[in-house]
């Protein structure tokens with residue numbers, strides 16, 4: 001296993017290009033199971049998680065090839081409808097094959113994903129949605145066994161919580177259901193919109209895109225799609241936050257600023273200057289003659305479903321607030337255990353107290369953030385440790401960076417290009 005070694009205290013200056021969105025690539029790759037033929041997906045990031053999803057498709061009989069950022073998936077021949085535990089336990093999003101398999105093959109056997117570092121992560125909403133479409137589900141031996149009773153037929157589903165992957169799973173099952181399906185309290189994340197664009201390219205009619213009520217008219221036959229993955233708003237947001245942590249002038253290209261409104265408002269409230277154009281954002285955080293970044297104001301955040309502040313940027317924003325000049329309250333409402341990064345940030349000198357679903361961050365001058373060995377516990381926690389390591393003086397070493405590699409394409413390389421002293425080295 002490798003670790004990241006960061007010599008902090010250097011400003012970031014230059015331009016970083018954002019990759020395709022992990023959380024769009026995963027459902028869209030799963031959707032290739034819906035229609036036989038060769039699907040073409042552009043701007044697909046090369047990540048641990050997308051490689052896992054491609055391995056899963058291959059286990060089921062699909063063939064795929066990658067040509068740079070373009071991935072072609074031929075799902076003409078499906079030889080299986082099972083997602084095994086040893087793959088699902090490494091990536092919860094494997095459950096996204098349930099919907100397309102039910103639509104295509106009328107049955108599916110998928111391992112229950114189990115919990116993960118940030119929470120229990122149940123899939124009850126997914127199963128409730130399928131049952132409304134005429135699917136019978138049961139649990140056996142840690143697996144979900146799902147089967148269409150008769151034929152998939154349209155139904156009405158109302159989610160308790162606007163679950164992102166539950167919305168995506170039900171959309172894919174409804175794509176081939178007879179009649180109309182209405183999904184109320186649907187997730188409105190841009191990644192759901194990207195999936196809707198792909199399903200429409202396959203011949204499905206969907207009304208209500210970007211709203212919380214979707215109406216799907218299923219189609220008996222679907223055709224292969226050609227679609228581009230949208231830019232990764234969480235990767236883009238991570239780099240904008242990193243610019244505030246380290247100081248400097250950082251242009252983040254190939255992103256969609258309209259997907260980052262909540263974060264941009266909070267960075268401006270903290271005192272950063274953020275300029276936006278159609279496909280890029282530029283973050284300015286002046287540094288003084290000693291190269292030290294300007295002080296930041298403490299800002300409170302509450303994570304919410306889109307378009308609210310994204311839970312996937314909470315850990316990174318907490319690292320930024322560690323060097324603010326005040327007290328910031330960070331309230332996490334989406335996941336019950338998404339503060340695993342707090343103990344590690346404290347090792348770098350951050351002053352953070354946890355009170356239930358809130359963290360109270362007492363900012364300290366950045367020079368009192370001092371590098372140390374820390375351990376990544378989950379994908380976004382590892383990103384927050386990189387942000388803190390860039391701000392801290394001295395050397396920070398981050399172990400277990402396979403977490404980071406799940407969702408960030410070539411992060412060390414991208415940061416080195418804009419002046420960070422960061423390298424990937426073998427664990428001792």
Ligand code: EPZ
Pocket residue numbers: 022023026093119120121122123124125126127161162163164165166311312334335336379380407
């Ligand atoms: C998606 O996860 C993302 N993953 C997550 O990104 C993201 O944090 C999350 O949405 C929220 O935005 C992908 O898109 C692959 P949810 P998902 O269902 O769909 C509860 C990252 O770092 N819930 O919207 O699994 C759930 O426990 C990852 O890139 C149920 O109770 O999240 C949570 O408390 C992390 N039952 C809440 O709903 C269900 O059946 C929202 O979860 C489903 C969810």
